[in-house]
Amino acid sequence: MKTRRMAWLVTSAVAAFVLSSAGSAQAAPTGTAGANGPSGCNNNVCVYTAYTGSGYEVWAEFDHSSVQDGHLDVWGPGLSRRSSPNGYWPAGYDTQRWSGRGSGQVCAEGWSRYGGTWHSVGLPCVTI
Template sequence: MTLGLVTTAAAAAVLSSAGTAQAAPAGAADANGPSGCNNNVCVYTAYTGSGYQVWAEFDHSSVQDGHLDVWGPGLSRRSSPNGYWPAGHDTQRWSGRGSGQVCAEGWSRYGGRWHSVGLPCVTI
């Protein structure tokens, strides 16, 4: 079907523009903006009339003690609260302006140290 080919081509274009972060194939694409996943973290975007919104989640494994950081053009690094994060639970949405890379990094604390558990980036 033509629609399937267009969707596949669009997904490939998003993945090829993911930049230097090692992005895994995008799980679910937001209808309004690019999304991507890496290891246990997904980042989602949506275009607004004056910029974009970004939010993130731990994708497939809950994190007992962790948080998610997001940043991008016109948006300094923002962090979700530390604590238990069930898989699939979105952070709040933050707003930014401009074009370039939007990233999210997930952190999990175990053994008394913080460990990165995923760093997806997409181009907005």
């Protein structure tokens, strides 16, 4: 009887550990971009998407170099061109998320102003 009770306790403890480990392993890490939608990068710009129940969300970032004076434009199906504010953009800093509907090309273009002129620094597109 004692052995049977010990086996039950050990089994219960193992089951509780497995369940608690599985729960934490399934949680998505914070800051994971584009975990459930296509993403892509071109030069210094990345575009990320996430599917929603009624369409998709899109956001962008400058990938590996900060931009002293710039902005990011984003557009796609059911979403007219949106722009982030002009100014300093550190690498890896996401724009806000914009919502769209439909399927087709979703794009982001990064702009940097130097020498008084705007220059494109990347134009990635993905199919949603």
